[in-house]
Amino acid sequence: MNYSLRKNLFFLSGIALFSCAQEPKSEDNWTELFNGKDLSGWKAVAGTAPFEVVGEEIIGTSVAGSPNTFLITEATYGDFILELDLKIEDLTSNSGVMARGQFDPAAREGKGLVFGYQIEADPTDRAWSGGIYDEARRGWLYPLELNPDAKSAFKMGEYNHYRIEAIGNELKTWINGQEVAYLVDDMDKTGFIGLQVHSIRDSTHAGRKTYFKNVKVQTENLISQPFNKDLFVVNNNLNKLTDYEIAKGWRLLFNGQNSEGWKGAYKETFPESGWSVSDGVLTIAKTDGSESQNAGDIVTTEKFSAFDLAFEFKLTEGANSGLKYFVTLSEGNKGSAIGLEYQILDDEKHPDAKMGIEGNRTLASLYDLIKADKQPRFMKPIGEWNKGRVVVYPDNRVEHYLNGVKVLEYVRGSQEYKNLVAGSKYKIWENFGEAPEGHILLQDHGDEVSFKNIKIKTLN
Structure with missing residues (x-):
């Protein structure tokens, strides 16, 4: 057979295989991925x-001794809208749906590894179904601590209707019509669709079944379904908000280009040295490790009362910093300005983590008052970006988050809060942390620490 003929036959066979994976199409622009008869x-x-x-x-069906198993499409997809029904009958039968999934057949000594975006099916009490997990790569991207109302969407023992939109760099999910997760991320632009049977730790759980049906996809003339609720968006763009975020009242506190909106604490202008902006990142340079004795802290020019504040930070080894809120600059003290502090610290290498009371000076803690209840799996290593978040509600409830997971909560001005202050280094300040409004502060503690994607929304 000559080369030209072989080439034409290969081309035609490729079309046939692609058509087989795509057919049949229905009149409403959906492609049935499962024909209801075979695989x-x-x-x-x-x-x-x-x-x-x-x-x-x-x-x-789960089996003993197997890693996660995936039934994946032979075709790959870029932008699409996927709908399917999924049922779990046992609490041990964790599952999920891969969107733009990736497969390395050579990994794990030739056994292969699936990785990439997975939309969770979580029957446990944690109830993170519809959240977005980066399988075998970065871990949780959108845990349902960010949208706790959606934890009730998934129904055990019943078919649950999933809708997944992957359009551009946006990934959005629904379960049974309820809005669940909103991720902006550009790691994978194309990939397969996959159905998961999770591995089991206990062989007595072998034989548990997970059910899928009505699997269909749209790839043309896509019309995104708008979110009506006010969902928190995990936005991995660099210093850029989505139209949805802007419409919901979010704005950038750091524009990624210069120091606009910030000034030195107790100063009228931004520090001339020490702090720098480069490639969309705000960095305090390393000096001698002392607190606010070099370039000094910086604060927002605005004051804030009730707000939702999100930011990303990157520590160097042994570094110390902090994000403070309700900073009034009225105390006239030396050193760092006084305020409630979201601790930013290398817990392993900085000695301050071992001080205080029962870990209340560790990463993401309310410094010297409340220890952050965090799990190692939700912490990124030193040198990688971590996501912080502080929410202050109009009724004075406050929450700290680390990488999408809530690690503490308290109520400003409550008796419990006052008791904590009375036993801390802040007891010398009258009504510490109870000001009706204040600046937001980034701390210079003499160590190199970087920040980006600082955004805020005022709450009424």
Whole structure:
């Protein structure tokens, strides 16, 4: 067979395979990915859990000794809207749906590894179904601590309707019509769609089944379904807000280009040295590790009362810094200005983490008052970006988050709060932390620390 003929046959066979994976199309622009009869257009990878077709359902069954197993489409997809129904009947049957999934067949000594965006199916009390997990790569991107109202959407023992939109760099999810997660991220632009049977730790859980049906996709003339609720957006763009965020009242506190909106604490202008802006990142340079004795702290020119504040920070080894709020600059003290502090610290290498009371000076804690209840799996290593968040509600409830997970909460001015202050270094300041409004401060503690994606929304 000559080269030209082989090339033409290869091309035609490729069209046939692609058509097989895509057909049949319905009149409303949906493509049925599961024909209701067999697994044409799909293949199982990365594990040994079996998938079978029974009636019009795809059933995946857990097996002992297998890693996560995925039934993935042979075709790959860029922008799409996916809908399917998923049912879990046992609390041990964690599952999920891969969107723009990736597969490395050579990984794990040739056994293969699936990684990428996974939309969770979580039957446990944690109830993070519809949240977005980066399988075998970065971990949780959108845990449902960011949208706790959506924890009730998933129903055990029933079919749950999933809608997943992957359009441009935006990934949005719904379960049973309820808005769940909103992620802006550009790591994967194309990939397969996949259905998961999770590994099991206990062999007695073998034989648990997960059910899928009505799997369909749109790839043309996509019309995004708007979110009506006021959802927090995990936005991994650099210092850029989505139209949705702007419409919901968010704005940047750091524009990524210069120091506009900030000045030195107890100064009229921004520090001439020490703090720098480069490539969209705000950085305090390393000096001698002393508190506010060099370039000094910086504060917002505005004051804030009730707000939702999100930011990203990156520590160097052994570094110390902090984000303070309700800073009034009225105390006339030396050193760092007084305020409630979201601690930013290398817990392992900085000695301040071992001081205080029961860890209340560790990362994400309310400094010297309340320890952050955090798990290592939700902490990024030194040198990587972590996401911080402080929410102050109009009724004085306050929450700290680290990488999307709430790590503490308290009520400003409550008796419990006053008791904590009375036992802390802040007891010398009358009504500490109870001002009706104040500046937001980034601390110079003589160590190199960087910040980006600082955004705020005022709350009424």
